[in-house]
Amino acid sequence: MDLRTNYLGLDLAHPIMPSASPLSKGLDRIKRLEDAGAPAITVYSLFEEQIDQESHQLDHFLEFGTDSFAEALSYFPDLGSYNVGPDEYLNLIRDAKKNTSIPIIGSLNGVSDGGWTRYAKLIQDAGADALELNVYYIPTDPKLTSADVESLYIDVVKAVRAEVSIPLAVKLGPYFSSPANVLNRIVEAGADGIVLFNRFYQPDFDLEALEVVPRVVLSTSDDLRLPLRWTAILSGRIQADIALTSGVHCHEDVIKALMAGASVVQVAAELMHNGPSRIKELLAALTAWLEEREYTSVKQMIGSMSQKSVREPAAFERANYMKALASWSDDPTGKLI
Amino acid sequence: MSRTYVTIDGTEAAAHVAFRTSEVIAIYPITPSTAMGELSDAWAAAGKKNIFGSVPIVQEMQSEGGAAGACHGALQAGALTTSFTASQGLLLMIPNMYKIAGELTSTVFHITARALATHALSIFGDHSDVMAVRQCGWGMLFGNNVQEVMDMALIATASTLESRVPFLNIMDGFRTSHEVLKVEMLSDDDIRSMIDMERVGDHRKRALSPDHPVIRGTAQNPDVFFQAREAASPYYAATPGIVQTAMDRFAALTGRSYHLFDYVGAPDAERVIICMGSAATTTEETVHYLIESGEKVGLLKVRLFRPLDIHALVSALPATVKTIAVLDRTKEPGSGGEPLYQDVVTAVAETLSAGTAPFKTFPKIIGGRYGLSSKEYTPAMVKGLVDEMAKPEPKNHFTLGINDDVSHSSLDYDPSFSTEPDDVVRAVFWGLGSDGTVGANKNSVKIIGEETTNAAQGYFVYDSKKSGSITTSHLRFGPRPIHSSYLITSANFIGIHQFGFLERYPVLETAAPGAVVLLNSHFNKDEVWDHLPKSFQQTVQARNLKLYVIDAYDVAKATGMGVRINTIMQTAFFAISGVLPRDEAIAQIKYAIKKTYGKRGDAVVQKNNAAVDTALAHLHEATVPGRSGEIQLAAAVPDNAPEFVKKVTAEIIANRGNELPVSAMPVDGTFPTATTQWEKRNIALEAPVWDPNTCIQCGKCIMVCPHACIRSKVYDGALLESAPGAFKSTTAKWREFADKKFTIQVSTEDCTGCTLCVETCPAKNKSAVGLKAINMAPQRPLREQERTNWEFFLGIPDLPRDTEAVRFNSVKNVQLLRPLFEFSGACAGCGETPYVKLLSQLYGDRALIGNATGCSSIYGGNLPTTPWAVDAQGRGPAWANSLFEDNAEFGLGFRLTLDSHNNYAKVVLGQLAAQIGDGLVDAIMTADQSTEAGICAQRARVADLKATLAGIDDPRARDLIVVADTLVKKSVWMLGGDGWAYDIGYGGLDHVLSTGHDVNILVLDTEVYSNTGGQASKSTAMGAVAKFAAGGKPSNKKDLGRMAMAYGTAYVAQVSLGASDAQTIKAFTEAESYPGPSIIIAYSHCIAHGIDMAKGLQQQKAAVDSGAFLTYRYDPRLVPQGKNPLQLDCKGPIIPLQDFIYNENRFRMLQASNPAAAAELLDQAQKGVKAHWKLYQQMAAAEVGV
Helix, strand or coil: CECCEEECCEEECCCEEECCCHHHCCHHHHHHHHHCCCCCEEEEEEEHHHHHHHHHHHHHHHHCCCCCECCECCCCCCCCCCCCCCHHHHHHHHHHHHHCCCCEEEEEECCCCCHHHHHHHHHHHCCCCEEEEECCCCCCCCCCCHHHHHHHHHHHHHHHHHHCCCCEEEEECCCCCCHHHHHHHHHHCCCCEEEECCCCCCCEEECCCCEEECCCCCCCHHHHHHHHHHHHHHCCCCCCEEEEECCCCCHHHHHHHHHHCCCEEEECHHHHHHCCCHHHHHHHHHHHHHHHCCCCEHHHHCCCCCCCCCCCHHHHCHHHHHHHHHHHHCCCCCCCC | CCCCEEEECHHHHHHHHHHHCCCEEEECCCCCCHHHHHHHHHHHHCCCCCCCCCCCEEEECCCHHHHHHHHHHHHHCCCCEEEEECHHHHHHHHHHHHHHHHCCCCCEEEEEECCCCCCCCCCCCCCHHHHCCCCCCCEEEECCCHHHHHHHHHHHHHHHHHHCCCEEEEEECCCCCCCEEEEECCCHHHHHHHCCHHHHHHHHHCCCCCCCCCCCCCCCCCCCHHHHHHCCHHHHHHHHHHHHHHHHHHHHHHCCCCCCEEEEECCCCCEEEEECCCHHHHHHHHHHHHHHCCCCEEEEEECEEECCCHHHHHHCCCCCCCEEEEEECCCCCCCCCCHHHHHHHHHHHHHHHHCCCCCCCCCEEEEEEECHHHCCCCHHHHHHHHHHHCCCCCCCCEEECCCCCCCCCECCCCCCCCCCCCCCEEEEEEEEHHHCHHHHHHHHHHHHHHHCCCEEEEEEECECCCCCCEEEEEEEEECCCCCCCCCCCCEEEEEECCHHHHHCCCCCCCEEEEEEEEEECCCCCCCHHHHCCHHHHHHHHHCCCEEEEECHHHHHHHCCCCCCCHHHHHHHHHHHHCCCCHHHHHHHHHHHHHHHHHHHCHHHHHHHHHHHHHHHHHEEECCCCCCCCCCCCCCCCCCCCCHHHHHHHHHHHCCCHHHCCHHHCCCCCCCCCCCHHHCCCCCCCEEEEECCCCCCCCCHHHHHCCCCCEEEEEECHHHHHHCCCCCCCEECCCCCCCCCEEEEEECCCCCCCCCHHHHHCCCECCCCCCCECEEEEECHHHHHHHHHHHHHHHHCCCCCCCCCCCCCCCHHHHCCCCCCECCCCCCCCCCCHHHHHHHHHHHHHHEEEEECCCHHHHHHHCCCCCCECCCCCCCCCEEECCCCCCHHHHHHHHHHHHHHHHHHHHHHHHHCHHHHCHHHHHHHHCCCCCCHHHHHHHHHHHHHHHHHHHCCCCHHHHHHHHHHHHHCCCEEEEEEEHHHHHHHCHHHHHHHHHHCCCCEEEEEECCCECCCCCECCCCCCCCCCEECECCCCCCCCCCHHHHHHCCCCCEEEEECCCCCHHHHHHHHHHHHHCCCCEEEEEECCCHHHCCCHHHHHHHHHHHHHCCCCCCEEECHHHHHHCCCCEEECCCCCCCCHHHHHCCCHHHHHHHHHCHHHHHHHHHHHHHHHHHHHHHHHHHHHCCCCC
C-alpha cells in the first residue's frame, strides 16, 4: 500500500504526524517519535510572549534590589551566559535535524507584528524544513472589528513570509465570520498550508478558590467534525495543503480527514494518552482498511469526500444543520443520533 | 607593553592581581571585602586561569577564622594562597596570622579596612581593623586609590615571596574599595615580570611533604622559645629594602614610581602632614593647591607601615620641617596617641638622637584622629589642619571633621573651602535604589572612562534601609587623573531622580553657581515652578541654576521600563551636561546597553534603547520666573516626638547627622527604642485599604505584614463617639466579644506597599471576586485621612495580656496583641520580619533579645530609627547585637545572669521575709508563671514588693529593688540568620543547645547570606545559584534541626508561615514554654531568592509541599509520656520539587545558564527530598522507650 503523501512540498512516508505539543520537548522525545514511525514532526511552539517574558523576567530579578544597600549591591552572581530567548528552541531544531532523518517543522506562536517575527528566520537558519505559524488571538476589545482582527492575521502572515523562504503553514482557530475568506486571504498572503484548527483551551472557574483557572481538556473524536467540515469545504478551493488537527484518535478519524481533503493529520492527545507507538497501530489499521477496500494509495483518497467531490454539497451547509435538529427531535431520550 | 584602561573599583583591582597570583583562595563574606571573593569565585567558575596556567581553587569557609585556618594549611602544603577580609573578620584571623608570620610564610591577604564594632557596628571604612593586627608580624602596604591598590597588590606579592614576611594589602573600605575609577590594568605579562618563579619554587619547597618530612608548630619551653622568636628578626630587617626593590622594578615596568614613604609638596616645607590611605590623595590635592598660594606645606604618604623603616620615614621628610601633624584613621582609647603618631614620634626621637635625621631640632609633632567610619575627609579639613599647624601651640590629640564639644579636641575649619578644579565635570545624582540610578551612573563612568581619553571617577552613597532606600552618586569627569577621595562639595550638575526628595532633603546644597539641575517631574516645564519648595526656588534664583525637567516615569511606562528610569535619566544627563557630543553620547549609551543587558536577551536591549530614543523628546528647560512660593520642607519628625528624637534622630533623618556634636551622642552606645514610629517614610505608591463588610477577622493580614503596619483591636463601641469620620469599624466576630467593636487599621505612612496582606487575605468580595477584605489603593490620597485614623486607633486601649476571655494561641487571637517590632527598614515583603514581629507580640514585654549580625541586626538596629517598640506600660524587648559569630553564647549570657539574679533575689527575699511580709514573699517564691495571667499577677506582686522595699532601710533591700524584676519570668531569644546558625555561629549554637538552659533560638532561614548580597551558606539548597556557588550548590541543605534533635533535650521546630500560620504559633508557644533550650528554624522567603516578593507566602507553602522544607515539632516533654517526640506537621512531598524551585530565579538561573547541570541537580535534589521525608517518617514512627 502506498501510504505516501505530500505536505508543504515535503514527501512524507505516510499522513499521520505528531502535532506541535510537549511530545517534542527535547531531543529524546523527538527521537522516540521518529522511532515510532512519525513521518515528520512539528516541534512544540516557541511563544512570542515566552521569548520576551524570559528576558524581562531574568532582567527584573537580576536588577531587583541591586545598588540600593551598601552591603548587598547585588544578589546573584554574574553568570557567563543565559539561554534566554530562542536559543534553547533553536538548538533543539538543530539537534533534531542532525539526529533524525525526517522533516522537522518549526512552530512559532505569536500574534503581534513586532520584532519577534525575526525568530521565524532563526528557525529557518537552524535548519527547519518548514515553519508552522500558530496565530492565537482572543479579541477582547469590544471596539475591535472583525476586519481589524482579520487584518492582524494577514499582516502577521505577511511579516513572517517576508522573513522565510521555507514552506509556511498557518494554524489558526475557527472563529471567523467567514473562515473560508480569511483562510483564502492567508494563503494569498503567502501560506503554503493551513492547519485546521487550533484548539482554544477555555478557562474554568474554581468555585472553592473563586479563581479563574486554566484547564486543559484533550480532544476526543467528537472534536473531529468541526475541522472535518472546513477541510472538506476548503479542499480544492484554496491553493494550499491542508493539515487536519483536533480530534484524530482512531484510524477512522484519519480516513475521514484524508477523504475531506487533508494531506496529513496531526495527532497529539492520542499520542499523549497512548504513547508514540500508537502511530504504528493507526497506520496498520489504516493500511488494513485501505487494503480491504482495494485502495492503492493514500493520495487516491485525499479529497474524495470534499465538498467539491460529494454528490450533495449542501451536506456541509445549512441543510445538514436542519437535518441534525430534526433527528434530535425524533429521539425521546434527547440524544443526538 | 600595551595595557588597557578600565574603570573598576578597588575590590576588583586587588582581586585582579590576587586571583592571578594564587592557587588557593579561601573566602568568607564580610562588607566591604565581599566582592573580592565573589569575583574570584565567578572567575574560577568561568575557568579563568592564574599566571601559572591553572584555575585557582576558591573555597568558601564557615567564618574568617576558618578562612585563615584553611589559608594556613594551604600555605603549609605549599600553595600560593590568599584571602580577603575586613573588620571583625580580620580580628578572627589574628591567631592564624601570628602562626603564618611566625613560620615566615609568603602570602598576601587583601583588606578593605573597616571600622571595628565598639559602641556600635559600622560597615564603613577606617583603619581600626588593620591597626588591631599591626603586631602580628605582617607587612602592611597601603594603596591610596584604586590604581595604587592594584599596584600594591603586585608589589606585596613580589615582596612576600622574596622576604618570606606575609603581607596585608590594604585599601580604605568603601572610599577606595567601592570607588569606580579609570585605571591602567596590569597585564599578565606585568604580573609575570614581577613574580620571581625561583622564589615561588622556594615557597613550594618549604611545603610539608611526607617525601621530605619536617615538623612545624612544635611546643617550646622557656629555654629556647625566646631565642627562636628572635631568629626571624633579620627577615623583618631586610623586608623594607626588598619592598623598595620591588617598587623600583615595578616603576621600571609601568612608569609608576613608589617609595616606602613618598614625600610630596614644597621642598622647603615647614608644615608636613603624615598619613596613609585615601586621605593621602585628598591631602596631596590640597597641598598642591596651597603651594600655589605660597604656603610651605608638604605631605608624607606612608606606604609601608610594617615593617616600619624609621630611617626611611624620617629621611623622606624635608630638613626644613618645623611642625608635623600625623593623622590616624583609628581611635585607641587610653593610649598615649594613635599608632602612626606614636611611630612617628619614636622615629623622629630615635633618628634625632642617632644623628641621622635631616633636621637638628625636634619638630613639633601633633597627632589626631579623622575619618572614623568613612567620615568625610575634605580639602577644607586639610586647610583647617595646616592652619592649626601654623599656630605657636597647635592642638595635639585633635579630631578632624567633627564638632567635639565635650573634650574640645576638634579643629575648626571652613567647610566652604574647595579645591575642585573648574575643568572637571562634577555631577551629583539623587535617586532611589529601585530606580536604577546607581547602575546607570556606573555605566556612565565606564562610558567616559573606557571610551574617551578623559579620566572618570564614581562614588556612591547608599541608605541603611532595605526598602525605599535613597542613593546619591558622585561622578567626576576631567582631563587629568582624578584623585579627589571625597564627596563632591561643589557640583556643576545635579540630577534629582525623585520629585518627592525636594521636600525632604537638601538636594541643592552642593550646587555650584550656574549649575545645571535635572529634575524628574510629572509637572511640565511651565507648571513645575509653582510646585517646588520655597527654599529650592530661592537657591535656583540665587545661584542662577539652569533647571531642566523630564517626566521619566511617563517615558519609562511608555517604553516598558516599569519603575527603572535609569536609562532615561542617563540619556538626559548626557544631553544637557555637555560631557560628550549628544550623538556620540547616545551611541555610547546604546553600546553600553548592549554590553550590559545583551546576554539577558534582545527584548531587554530593545526596551532600553526605546527609552533612550524617547527620552530626549521629553526633556525641556523649565521656566524660572522671578517669584517664589510658600511650600516648606517637611519636618523630619512630628512635634510630639520625644526630645531625643527631635534633637538627634530627626537630624540624622534629615541628612544632617554630620553636624551633630559629640555631646548629642550617648557615651556608651545606648539608645532609646521605639523610634521608627516617628519616621514617616511614605514610600508606598499603593497601600492597603480595609473592607469591613468582606472581612472575616481571621488575622492573617496582620500576621503576615512584615512592617507591622496592619493592626486590629477589639474594643468598646462607646469609644467610637470621638472617632474621626472616616474611621472604620464593625461588629467583632468573636463569641467572647460579641458585644464589642472591631477595627483593622493600616498605618499608611509606614507601609512599603508589598501587598503580602492582599495576597494572604482569604476573604473575597461576593460581588466581585477580584476584591478581597483588604485591597491596594493609591497611597497619596489616603495619607492625611489615614494619619488621623491611625492616631485615633493607637489611642484605643490594647486588650490586656491577662484577658481571660481568650488565649493568645491562634492567629485570630494573636492579631489582637500589639506588635513590639514595627516599621523596620527591612525589604518590602520581607519573609523574616513576620516571625520577628510574632515573637514581639507573644513575648516582647518580657523578652531579652540577642541578635546576630546580619539582616535582622540591620533592620532591627541601624540608625537613625529602630523598630523595637514598647507597650502602653513602657515594656518592650531589650535588644542588643554582639557579633556575628557569638550570638548564641551572648544570649546564653543573658539567661545566666537572669537566673543568677533570680537566685540572688530569692536569697534576699528569704533574708528579708520578716520585714517584707511572709505572705507576699511566699506568693512571689511559689508563683505559677506558666500563663500570661500568672505572669501579670507576679508583676503586680513584684510592684508591691518594690514599694515595700522602698520603706525598708537596709542595704539588702535597696539591692533587691534593682534585681527584683528578675522574679518575673523573662524570655530570652537569640535571633539570627542561617549564616550565623548554620555556619559562623554553629559551634556556639550547638554548645548552647547542649547546656540545658532555658533559652530560645530563632533562626530566620533564608538559605543564603542575605545581608551581604546572597552568598551560599550551608543552608542553601542543592541546585540553587548563589554567590560562591555560581555553578549551583552541589550539596544538600544541612539538616540543622536533626542535629539539634540529636541531643534529645532541646525543643526543635521547623516552621513556615506560608505553609501554616497556626503551626508557627504553636511552635513559638511550645518553644517558650519548654524549660530548656529551644530552636525554631523559620523558613523565610527573601529578595535573594529572586521571586516576586508578593508571592513569598506561596513560595513558603510550595517549599513545604515539595518536601524541600519539612515542618515539624520535636518536644522532649513527650518522651516521658511514652510518645514519640517528633511530630510531623507536613504531608511530605505532594508536589514535584521543580514546581517549587522553578518559581525562583536562584534555581532558574542555572537552568538558563547550564541546563544539563540544572537537570542533574534537580534529579539528585528530588531524590534527596524523598529520602529525607522517608527518614523523617521513620523517625516520627519509631517506638520510644521511657
